[in-house]
Amino acid sequence: MDEQDVVRQAHSFLNGLDLSNIRDDLGPYLAKVAARVRKENLLPRESGTVAEIKGKTVITVNENESDERQRFTICHELGHKILGLPSSHQHVPQWGYAKRDSNEVFCDIFAAELLMPHEQFKQAARHLEPSLRTIETLMDAFKTSFPATASRFARLADSPCVFVTMESGWVKYAAFSTPLRAMGAKITFKSPIPTESIAAQLRASGSSDYREGYVAQDVWLENWQSGLELNELSRHHASSDITLSLLWFDPEDAPKIEVDRYGRVVAEDDGLQELTGELPWPGSSKRKR
Ligand SMILES: [Zn+2]
Structure with a gap:
């Protein structure tokens, strides 16, 4: 199973x-x-x-x-x-x-x-951008917890995002949206929380709280482009030492690539290039700090 x-x-x-x-x-x-x-x-x-x-x-x-x-x-x-x-x-x-x-x-x-039945949830989440307010709206609508709702949101989202579950300082589990999976994004499991992430900073503070910010994309995503940034909305529970993060791209920062199931690039924004084994990235680079 x-x-x-x-x-x-x-x-x-x-x-x-x-x-x-x-x-x-x-x-x-x-x-x-x-x-x-x-x-x-x-x-x-x-x-x-x-x-x-x-x-x-x-x-x-x-x-x-x-x-x-x-x-x-x-x-x-x-x-x-x-x-x-x-x-x-x-x-x-x-x-x-x-x-x-x-x-x-x-x-x-x-x-x-x-x-959170699939069709009802898709309907309710349609046109909602990832944010704490969005997750809270859906939590109220479906009477569900933050982790269950954020995970469901990430999995069914039409935009590239992922929900990561961490326990005792280790990355345990990630639920990817279909668009982010299609880009070949990967997160390393059974490894410590990346030190530059919002999750690691929040956990280090020891407080049970939410924190939002931007992190470099390659802090979380394996073999990923550096220079651009991801949104990270993190929540930490000090008593159980559970940390949760919802990660997503602003639309202009999402690479427009797609890979097949062997990890080969099949489409990107400038038309299909010769396959070199290297992922082609958009040329633009901007930071929000
Ligand atoms: Zn059980």
């Missing part, structure tokens, strides 16, 4: 359901699998479980958590059921992000597909 399989299974789960009121009521999802939700006074940091009781699926959520968090838990637990993935919640506390196994990540991806 990989991410694409998870997305496909989520789409087939959604197929045929009336999603018009899904931002307020997850009933159609529960009805589809004859599941019911039980709210209980669980321990702090314990979000929920799913169990089969007398032939019925029962999802237990922590009544002390926010409505938004409970909705996420319900959809995550539905992921365990639909994807047939065993839950490892008993063994791995939710705050142990670094130790979360792939089943848990797959269920998070499944939950994101249910909470």
